[in-house]
Amino acid sequence: MLERPGDLEARLAYAEALDAAADPLGEFIRLECRLSDGPRAEGSLRDWDRRHALFDAHQVAWVGRLAEIGAYASLQRGLVTGVEVDLDAYLEHGEEIFGRHPVRSLSIRGVRGRMDELLDSRWIGRVEYLSLHGGDPPDGRGPTDDDVAELAARIGPLDLRGLGLERNKEVGPASVRAVLDAPWAGRLEYLGLGWTSSGDEGAGLLASSDRLGDLRRLDLSASEMSASGLQALASSPTLARLGLTEFETSWNDFGPEDQARCLRSPVMARVERVHLDGRLAGDLVDALTGSETLGALGSIFIANDWGLETAAVRKLANWAGLSRVRSLTFCLTMVTDEQLGILAASPHLADLACFSLSENSITDDGVERLCRSPAWRGLTHLSIDRNTLTERSVRAILGAGWFPGLQALDLHASYDIGDAGAAALANYRGATRLRTLVLSLAGISDVGALRLAEASFVSQLWTLWLLGNEKISPAVGERLQKRLGRRVHLHRPEAGPRRAPPIA
Incomplete structure (x- = not known):
């Protein structure tokens, strides 16, 4: 192995x-x-x-x-294939890591000025996916352009298929140029430049290069790119020929009209997820619903529209292309109860599996509209976190015709769900496939926590999140953990990996 x-x-x-x-x-x-x-x-x-x-x-x-x-x-098909580790620990314990596990993906911290130590190590030839993540927030130990140049100039034993340089603001266009000149550039299927300073110059280099023949996933989010950089990428015939399945450009300095032009680009023909950042109106919603290139679209993520227009929501809900979408997210878009009702009535969302409404303007009235719709037969994951909800929403969800098929329910930061909402869940006696329940910051006390522990479905849960419910006492917390073990989360976990190494 x-x-x-x-x-x-x-x-x-x-x-x-x-x-x-x-x-x-x-x-x-x-x-x-x-x-x-x-x-x-x-x-x-x-x-x-x-x-x-x-x-x-x-x-x-x-x-x-x-x-x-x-x-x-991180595990893949039953074995550890990815690790995130500090460079010093890697150098000291590399034999133990690579001698016992079939590691293909390495996320390494602390390489600034020490790239030679990493490249001279005996295990680097085993690595197919290398992430040099800069930390979140950046810790000042991530690579610079000089470090990336040293990596790219090394001939053997590297045979990379993926390279992540995310969250390193000292990585700029020079790093892009170095990667494109590297002997392994043509084998890369993943390149992560999110939250770097690669900018328009880096975008232009990528758009004009013929060295990335195997590339399928490209992340340029928050890379200091403007409309000219996006236009260079969207009009690139070489990128269009690649057949990218992931193309992330969010959190950059361009507007809806620039995103609209990109949605019509042949580069998007095989892209599976579209992230629309900013105002969803006018040309942008028309480009989404009228694009002839989005043939592989399966996920839509709409974020940061602080005044979402009802007309845009109605046009989206009436778009037949929604029938192909399996995941739909509205984050920080101020979706209203009326707009949620329009989406709930869409004839094209019967097979939607994942629906997320994070930080919007939804109340119990909107949730009740959603739950009255019989159309959502395929729903398995529902997140209505950070909205103004009470136990009314919990009761509505439990009474929805699609609830028995739901596997994950996230009501995080719905502060007024309280013990009444916990009791409603505990009293549920119908069929359910629920495996993940998130009730962190939900205003639950000892009374509600003890009721949840006795719910008929609690034994089948993989995860019960109760983080931030400060009225749950340590004594009751101990009782919950005796009942549910590691499946219940009452306290913030220790810091974990910021990003799993990007194995294909």
Whole structure:
């Protein structure tokens, strides 16, 4: 497995050997392989339950040592294939990390001025995806243009397929030029330049390059790019030929009309997720609903429109292309109850799986409108966090025709749900597939927490978030953890990895 980490047959053969030795890791590998190959349909939910139970029981044995040395692990198909670690810990414990786990993806901290130490290490040739994340907030230890130039100039043993330089403001156009000149540039399928200073010059270099033949995922969010940089990318024939599946340009300095032109670009033909940042009106909504290039669209993320126009919402709700969308998010858009009612009545959202309404202007009235709609038969994940909701919304959701199919419900920062909302959940006796319930900052006290602990569905939950409910006493917190173990979260977890290394 260490020599062939991406070989599925080798992984399954390894699982069989573990089964023969009565090692539960074998079953875990087979479950994760099966789950990664198919959708989360009815039959797979039992597999997910078993997967979570196995990991809860054995995670200390499987990844505990990595945590001890300060390495955050990410698993793929049952084994640790990605780690995030500080450079010093990597140099000291690399043999333990790479000698025991088929690691393909490395996110490393603290490389500024020390790139030679990383590149001279004996394990760097195993890394296919390298992230040199600058920290969030930036910690001043991320790479500079000089460090990236040193990385790009190294000949062997690097054979990178992905490079992440995110959140490094000292990474600019010179780094883009260096990456394009690197011997492994043509094999990159992922390039992350989000929150750097690559700017319009970097965008122009990418748009005109013919060195990125395998590139499929490109992140240029918050990269100090203006309309001219976006236009260079959108009109690039070489990028259009690549068939990008991810193309992230949000949080840059251009307006709706510039985004509208990009939505009509051939570069978007295979892009699966569209992020619309700013005012959704006029040309932008027309470009979205009228584009002939968005054939692969499956996810729409709309953010930072502080005055969302009802006419735009109505046009979006009437767009037949919504029937292809499986994930729809409105974040900081001030969606109103009336606008939510328009979306709820759309004939094109029956198969929507994930619906998120974060930080809007929704009240119980809007939630009740949503819950009266019979159309949302495919909904599995619902998030209405940071809105003004009470127990009325909880009761409406529990009474919705689509609630039995819901797997995740997020009502974070709905401060007035309170013990009455917790009691409504505890009193529910119908069928449910709920596995994740987020009630952090929901105004719940000991009374509500104890009621939740006795809910009929609580034993099937993977995660119950109660963070920030300050009226839950330590004594009741201990009782909850005895009942639910690590599945209940009452306190802020220790800092974890900022971004999983970007394995394909």
